[in-house]
């Protein structure tokens with residue numbers, strides 16, 4: 001982030017956030033609750049130091065462990081598609097920096113988030129403490145198995161791409177619940193999918209084309 005003459009870091013942040021919200025509006029993300037939750041998450045706190053000046057730019061940025069934080073508009077689209085109610089329990093696969101988690105925490109009753117890298121989970125937890133977000137429970141493990149002990153969930157969001165939705169995750173969505181995930185090849189373009197669980201199975205809708213890092217089975221051995 002660039003700080004202009006006489007501008008404090010906080011003023012600069014507010015300006016960057018306002019510009020980001022404007023871009024979200026341009027793609028139709030206007031829901032009050034969603035916009036406020038995004039406004040309340042200081043994205044610069046989540047990106048690595050070397051990317052801080054680009055924290056609010058409209059693109060994905062590299063983070064630790066060879067992963068990426070999604071571009072603001074993609075985060076906005078996923079948050080808005082998930083349609084989180086204040087009484088909802090949400091399961092998130094792919095904590096990464098915890099940016100998407102922090103946004104969900106302002107919308108939901110409780111967020112359960114899993115990443116396969118201990119390093120990422122530890123850094124995300126420390127950000128949640130800084131922001132005083134107390135309704136997030138983390139787990140280092142294989143998110144492809146979900147977290148059955150805490151389920152079923154009203155909402156499930158996967159922020160890494162897979163060829164198909166892992167079987168275990170389908171089972172942890174309650175009837176009437178929603179699952180959002182990028183579905184497609186690991187090294188190509190995926191479709192951002194929104195599924196709703198009904199009496200007779202799932203109905204899916206493609207929301208657009210995206211590129212996410214892949215969902216990888218198993219807990220990371222090191223890191």
Ligand code: SAH
Pocket residue numbers: 067068069070093094095096097098099100101114115116117120141142143144159160213214215216217218
């Ligand atoms: N939403 C994050 C970015 C996620 S990047 C943010 O806002 O910063 C995708 C994440 O999915 C990576 O951190 C990666 O480690 C994680 N991931 C990939 N496969 C996984 C698996 N099987 N279980 C849990 N996490 C996984």
